[in-house]
Amino acid sequence: MSVFVTKENFVPRHRPQSFDDFPSYDDLLPTLRFWGAWGPPGSDEESLGMLNMLTPDLVARTVAKEVKTGERVGLGWEFHMLDYPNFKRIQFDIQYKWVTYPFSFDDEYRMNPQQSSQWDGFRHHSQMLSHEFGPRQEYMTVDDPDKAAVWHGGTSAHEIQEGTRLSLHSWSKQGIAGRGVLLDYASWAEEQGITYSTFDYYGIPVEDLLKVAERYNVKFEPGDILLVRLGVTKEWMTKSTEWKENYRTLSPPTHAGMIQSEALLRFIWDNHFTAIVSDAIGWELFPNKNPDHLMSLHQTVLAGWGVPIGELFDLDGLSELCKKHDRYSFFFSSVPFNAIGAVSSPPNAMAIF
Template sequence: MSDSRDLPDFDALPPVEGMPKGCAWGVFDRDGHKDKLGCLNLLTADTVKAAYAEARDGVTISLNASMNLLKVPGGPRAATGHKVLSWAEDVSPSACGHLKVLDDEVSFNTQASSQWDGLCHFAHQGTGLGYNGVRVTKAGLEDPDERGDLPGLEHWHKRGGVVGRGVLLDYLAYTRAKGITYEPFSRYAITIEDLENVAAFQKTDFRKGDILIVRAGVAEALEGLNGEEQLGLMIKGQGGMAGVEGSEDAAKWFWNKHFAAVAGDTFAFEVFPPQKPDGSLGDMGDLVLHSYFLSMFGLNIGELWNLKTLGEHCASTKRYSFLLTSVPLNIPGLVASPPNALALF
């Protein structure tokens, strides 16, 4: 099944043994082949052609934050490193001393700035299984013979990257217009009702295969701060991060809208820390939307995108939809990647 017109709603998804209700494994399988793209299958030729109509003003906006956005010292993910190499001084001075040539080397963690979380990033924690029932391991992603069967981001290139209709829900601008205040660095949940209110306020409609983007103001609050200042914001918020509510009802809403992908400017797209069924606060393993989106729906999540300029342009033109393009790095077995995303108006 690959046509969005055939997609069952959340409550009608066929049960999958050992998995919670709402597991979409097998929905996009075709001709006996196990799917590796998930909801990107909704970007059909007709859907993409319709999205081209959004690019008519000659305006392009980058949605990518600086690769050294996060500078918090001592974090679990390495900061971006950039080394400039002079052929005359560093590569082979004796042989290349006369050459005026520069190279560079870059090292970074793919979670340290704007990113796509690929379908190998977060397994269903109870079973350890990833999207479509595969067991993703470090060894498997590093094995050239095994990783081809895993839903790594390199498979995006086989379909020509991602091109579709992007839709911005600018929650930050909406709250400013309505006199609502909140701290991006706090456990502030943006509810599904909030998202629907923003859509109504903007007069924004949704279509199957849309790429939904939510602006909450987190990434732009980090821009220009040093590591100690960023850490100060996080300490003040006691580790809380604003984001979309993490609940089964929220997961159901997203699936039933049949988005091709989702993204935002927050750390996890969903609010952190997550709330467990007993009402207590959990840790990363308790992220509800990550579990549904990545491991059960096959719905990629973009995080820490740079949405300030996009929000300002949408507000000035009263247009909140656009042609979105994105091409991750083409590395076999890649778990996450800078999005290299553009909005075209």
């Protein structure tokens, strides 16, 4: 199902006091937008989106229920990975500078957060407007981006370039904390004898996610932070320098991920996930070739609903801890960079058991 809408087609929502207050998926049609519920334009509440539902009460209950052994694992990949990023993104670089020779050093980073483990903030991806445009390529030739796209809450490209609306730094003020659940697709596929490359055009239907949840006895709760492991970080480390150099030049590259579908969107919305995370480069299958669902997951989840997307998280250590305890839920925490105006950020994330 493809839905192209106008900026003016905006139904303001009431702020939910509980997860029971959210409208149904069908009530969001045709725009698939949940705008205007959290706070006025430019407020921290608007910038938090669905993270507003990670209340102190929910966090306290999660800690009491999920933290049992104190074991913990970081979820951020090394900053220099991907060491050969695509999409014209720069490689990570660190330089050392003398502060007081010969006694002390500083270091200076040059990086694009999208090149490694990162959160996509709501300034990252827009939702296409209808107007007179057809194929995606036609949108990319307009003289004014505000004619073609709109960001969460009705934010314009000019507001992003010239202001701080939807800035990701709002997430750092309290951090992101709640119950995480892992759907370890990579381990499940291995058990099933399914072979694939995460750098092929390999799509995962939402029905398979439900099979993974059943296999590992994952029970979803409102407010969960959903993590899906495909095995990207592990596979990348097996690739040769020659392969990586070639990958960097591909236009477009191919990335395994979730197949775009209405069933996937219903799964995300109906379970009231407050964020979705993966070790995949783009979470969803790329490029999107589905003629029945031309709007990408990013357009709906980020721009439509205000649900953060985490990508390229290192979930291999988390997978091992989950197997060790035969438990796929845990306490999740993340404190993004406090960078005003940020589009994305390393997650600084960890899971605690």
